Amino acid sequence: MPERDYDLHGIVGIRLVDAAPAQAEAVALQIGVSDGPLRRAPDIVIRFVDRVPALAGIPFADIGGTCEITCDRAASQVPLLVPIVNLTALGKGYLPLHASAFGMSGGGAIAAGASRGGKTGTLLAFMAHGASYIGDDWVYVAPDRATVFGLPGVMEVRHAYLQALPQYRARLDPRERWRLRALSLVERVDRGIPDGGRRPALGAALRHRVRAALAQRLFTHVAPQQLFGAAACPGTGTVNTVFVLFRHDAPDVTMALQDAVRHLMFSLRHEWQELVSSYLQSRIAAPGACNELLEAHEARLHEALAHALVGKDTYAVGHPSPVPITKMYDTLRRLLPDQPIYSTGAVGCATPVAYRPST
Incomplete structure (x- = not known):
């Protein structure tokens, strides 16, 4: 399987090794689509294998330098990938x-x-x-x-926002529009039924779980370009x-x-709690x-x-x-001010301000 590279605006470079299409798609949901080969060494290498005891082997001591993560192909996503990207970016002054x-x-x-x-x-x-x-x-x-x-x-966009902005709802795939419409109809029907003071506790608890499940699904994942x-x-x-x-x-x-x-x-x-907690456990x-x-x-x-x-x-x-x-x-x-507060040199280029992060 070919290697796949990701260059996040020149800040963090990521390389996938032995990633099947399913793994590449999962990573794309987290950090976007691969945009061609890196022209430098990657900061993060993610190697996919058939068996890892904890779904992913993360060398926490290496994050911020050159870090190679071993990830089980059975994992639905790369654990802690975005926090690891964030720490790497922080180390570079971002x-x-x-x-x-x-x-x-x-x-x-x-x-x-x-x-x-x-x-x-x-x-x-x-x-x-x-x-x-x-x-x-x-x-x-x-x-x-x-x-x-x-x-x-x-992006993760709530159905309520798509209702308020129908021009964006119209740009969703037809099947996704139908899914959201059906779930919204179920939610409206449920809200139209009074809870009632005599409802058994078990039934009330079940209804609460159903409502929570509906709320969790009344959104869509969509590329901003779409x-x-x-x-x-x-x-x-x-x-x-x-x-x-x-x-x-x-x-x-x-x-x-x-x-x-x-x-x-x-x-x-x-x-940052999740990354810090996992690091301390390691x-x-x-x-x-x-x-x-x-x-x-x-x-x-x-x-x-x-x-x-x-x-x-x-x-x-x-x-x-x-x-x-x-x-x-x-x-x-x-x-918002009428004019940017930063002076510019060339069009669209902000005048840099000297800054070096502490080491």
């Missing part, structure tokens, strides 16, 4: 953020927040008004502080505004200027297998975050769930 990002004529914005926190809804609100797609779910702020890259891959067109998806751009999103019970979208470093650090610490068996980058990752994240936010307006944005598309756009668009 800030990984759990966020979406988009460009506008007056600059661009990052919308950061927790899972199911409104990142994709905010992105869609601006894409519907002519924004350019940078990324969804994970984005990387370059050391120059202005340039942002998105992690390639598919929704927006390839020309609207450069995957990179400059940003000058940061929105920190959170859900609230009020019906309106609210916003306030804030210092975002402390808020985003809590979000980042949460997102050290029980191999106490000497230390990864200095991972040991110092919180300090590195704080340094990179503080650097990345210099010169940017940051806002706390409260919203109901799901994101009200029109209200979100109307509230946030006026917060």
Whole structure:
């Protein structure tokens, strides 16, 4: 089987070895489609084999340098692949953020927040008004502080957003539209049936599980190019505004200027828990297998975050769930400056700001 290479914007290089089409498809869902051979040595090599006791063998001490992962072909995805990519990017001075990002004529914005926190809804609100797609779910702020890259891959879009934006629903494959329509009909029928005070506890519990299962399936995975067109998806751009999103019970979208470093650090610490936990477990068996980058990752994240936010307006944005598309756009668009705050040399090239991550 041929090797498959992935070059994530020149930041992280990945190579798949002995990957069958099913494994390549699974990796594509995580980090996008292979885009040709690397012109440098890969940072991460993923070798697929028939049997690995724990589905994947990860040399945690090597992450951030040259790391070779051994993955069982039976695994549905490569465990910890995105966190490993994030740590590798952090070691090169890039800030990984759990966020979406988009460009506008007056600059661009990052919308950061927790899972199911409104990142994709905010992105869609601006894409519907002519924004350019940078990324969804994970984005990387370059050391120059202005340039942002998105992690390639598919988007996870809730059915509620497709209902609010029928122009995007129409671009889904017909079978996917029918699937979502059928599930939505079942959900509406269920919600039309009153719970009733005499419902047996067992029946109520079963109904709760059914509702939860429906909610988990009322979304679709789709490539951004399919929704927006390839020309609207450069995957990179400059940003000058940061929105920190959170859900609230009020019906309106609210916003306030804030210092975002402390808020985003809590979000980042949460997102890195899985990788850190797995690393600590690995050290029980191999106490000497230390990864200095991972040991110092919180300090590195704080340094990179503080650097990345210099010169940017940051806002706390409260919203109901799901994101009200029109209200979100109307509230946030006026917060974006008419002109980028970064001086430019050549067109589209932000003037670099000197920065070297601590070692």
